[in-house]
Amino acid sequence: MKTLGVIGGMGPVATVAFLERLQALTPATRDEDHIRVLADIHPRIPNRHTEPEAAGEEIGWIAVRLAAMGTEVLAMPCNTAHAHADRIRAAGVPFIDMIAETVKVVADAGGRRVGVLATPGGEALYVAALTAAGMTPVVLEGQDRAAFMSAIFGVKGGEAERSRAEIIRLARALETAGADHLIGGCTEVPLLLKAEDVSAPLTDSAEVLAAACVAACA
Amino acid sequence: MKTLGVIGGMGPVATVAFLERLQALTPATRDEDHIRVLADIHPRIPNRHTEPEAAGEEIGWIAVRLAAMGTEVLAMPCNTAHAHADRIRAAGVPFIDMIAETVKVVADAGGRRVGVLATPGGEALYVAALTAAGMTPVVLEGQDRAAFMSAIFGVKGGEAERSRAEIIRLARALETAGADHLIGGCTEVPLLLKAEDVSAPLTDSAEVLAAACVAACA
Numbered sequence: 001m002k003t004l005g006v007i008g009g010m011g012p013v014a015t016v017a018f019l020e021r022l023q024a025l026t027p028a029t030r031d032e033d034h035i036r037v038l039a040d041i042h043p044r045i046p047n048r049h050t051e052p053e054a055a056g057e058e059i060g061w062i063a064v065r066l067a068a069m070g071t072e073v074l075a076m077p078c079n080t081a082h083a084h085a086d087r088i089r090a091a092g093v094p095f096i097d098m099i100a101e102t103v104k105v106v107a108d109a110g111g112r113r114v115g116v117l118a119t120p121g122g123e124a125l126y127v128a129a130l131t132a133a134g135m136t137p138v139v140l141e142g143q144d145r146a147a148f149m150s151a152i153f154g155v156k157g158g159e160a161e162r163s164r165a166e167i168i169r170l171a172r173a174l175e176t177a178g179a180d181h182l183i184g185g186c187t188e189v190p191l192l193l194k195a196e197d198v199s200a201p202l203t204d205s206a207e208v209l210a211a212a213c214v215a216a217c218a
Numbered sequence: 219m220k221t222l223g224v225i226g227g228m229g230p231v232a233t234v235a236f237l238e239r240l241q242a243l244t245p246a247t248r249d250e251d252h253i254r255v256l257a258d259i260h261p262r263i264p265n266r267h268t269e270p271e272a273a274g275e276e277i278g279w280i281a282v283r284l285a286a287m288g289t290e291v292l293a294m295p296c297n298t299a300h301a302h303a304d305r306i307r308a309a310g311v312p313f314i315d316m317i318a319e320t321v322k323v324v325a326d327a328g329g330r331r332v333g334v335l336a337t338p339g340g341e342a343l344y345v346a347a348l349t350a351a352g353m354t355p356v357v358l359e360g361q362d363r364a365a366f367m368s369a370i371f372g373v374k375g376g377e378a379e380r381s382r383a384e385i386i387r388l389a390r391a392l393e394t395a396g397a398d399h400l401i402g403g404c405t406e407v408p409l410l411l412k413a414e415d416v417s418a419p420l421t422d423s424a425e426v427l428a429a430a431c432v433a434a435c436a
Contacts, residue, residue: 009249009252009254010249011249011252012241012249012252012255013241013252016234016237016238016241019234019237019259020234020238023230023231023234028375028376029375029376030371030374030375031227031228031229031230031261031262031374032261032262033261034227034229034230034259034261035261036227036258036259036260036261036262037230037257037258037259038256038257038258038259039255039256039257039259040254040255040256041237041252041254041255041256041257042254043249043250043251043252043253043254044249044250044254065287069283069287153248156248156249157246157247157248158246158247
């Protein structure tokens with residue numbers, strides 16, 4: 001078994017939901033079967049949207065510190081922050097890339113026109129990765145881009161009900177725009193959207209990352 | 219705001235449930251309002267019941283490492299392991315004592331004959347603290363002591379339903395034995411027992427610890 005380092009806090013509630021998924025996916029019948037996790041749940045990492053340079057620097061430091069603490073695998077349950085994946089890899093510990101893992105799962109599931117529910121930063125990463133893998137990304141347009149961010153900040157602030165209705169509407173808008181598969185490409189999405197809310201298959205990036213961490217560490 | 223260090227993994231599921239309670243009790247309308255947490259969720263700390271010396275040594279090391287990482291307050295969501303509180307205090311960072319905090323809450327609530335749902339190790343700590351505070355502890359007797367441990371190991375192993383029925387039976391046995399107040403003195407108890415399952419007021423040690431951490435750090 002390997003010790004997993006979790007670069008968390010983006011956001012904090014999504015990180016704890018990720019830790020829950022990790023435990024639920026671990027084949028365990030007693031405490032000792034679970035993965036050891038060192039988590040830095042840091043809710044004041046500089047804003048990934050407005051201060052990307054400062055955010056990248058802080059994320060890089062967290063990775064270095066977790067590596068120094070003896071973590072053998074690193075993961076970060078925040079898609080947007082994967083823009084700084086190189087800073088994490090610089091810590092010299094294997095890093096499980098949530099964007100790459102998620103796109104692999106979607107390709108294996110036969111996705112072709114893939115709708116992306118993500119922040120602008122996360123979306124850019126998914127658009128590049130999906131295109132490189134020969135799939136066609138389908139993204140939110142116009143006002144719906146701001147509506148997505150508003151829903152995500154809503155659930156961070158505890159307004160789950162309003163946010164939930166809005167995310168379902170946006171997921172269905174991607175289906176209407178021709179998506180045959182959907183990616184929950186923001187770790188707050190599974191706090192709001194369930195597979196049964198949509199017709200197309202939904203691949204949740206947090207769930208993919210949790211499963212990849214179990215495969216790498218358990 | 220202060221950074222909280224969490225000595226976790228005893229058990230891992232209880233630790234993540236504790237982190238959830240911590241977030242739920244934090245007055246937050248955005249990510250930045252949450253407490254930064256460095257958590258070592260270590261499910262292979264030596265057994266607190268059968269290898270207390272080795273467990274204490276490992277717990278002491280975790281505290282030292284979390285202190286070196288810059289945590290300003292330490293907490294450990296495992297009652298049994300509080301037998302090693304001195305090892306944690308030796309790290310030189312303020313440690314929130316879950317047993318002491320819980321007994322304080324029960325005293326303030328007017329508890330007099332206080333039923334304790336805990337492992338033998340945790341029970342001994344509560345009996346001493348309740349007695350010192352002038353209250354009368356009420357403990358499980360005979361076969362019920364083994365039944366409690368079996369229920370706790372059951373929920374750790376994913377058998378929540380059977381364990382839940384058993385914990386409710388044991389809590390009611392403490393009421394029958396004269397308890398006017400109950401302590402959920404094991405962090406697995408809130409995974410199983412709710413306030414509405416019993417007649418006497420129930421004070422959950424994990425909830426008390428989460429509230430004390432919010433008061434100390436947020």
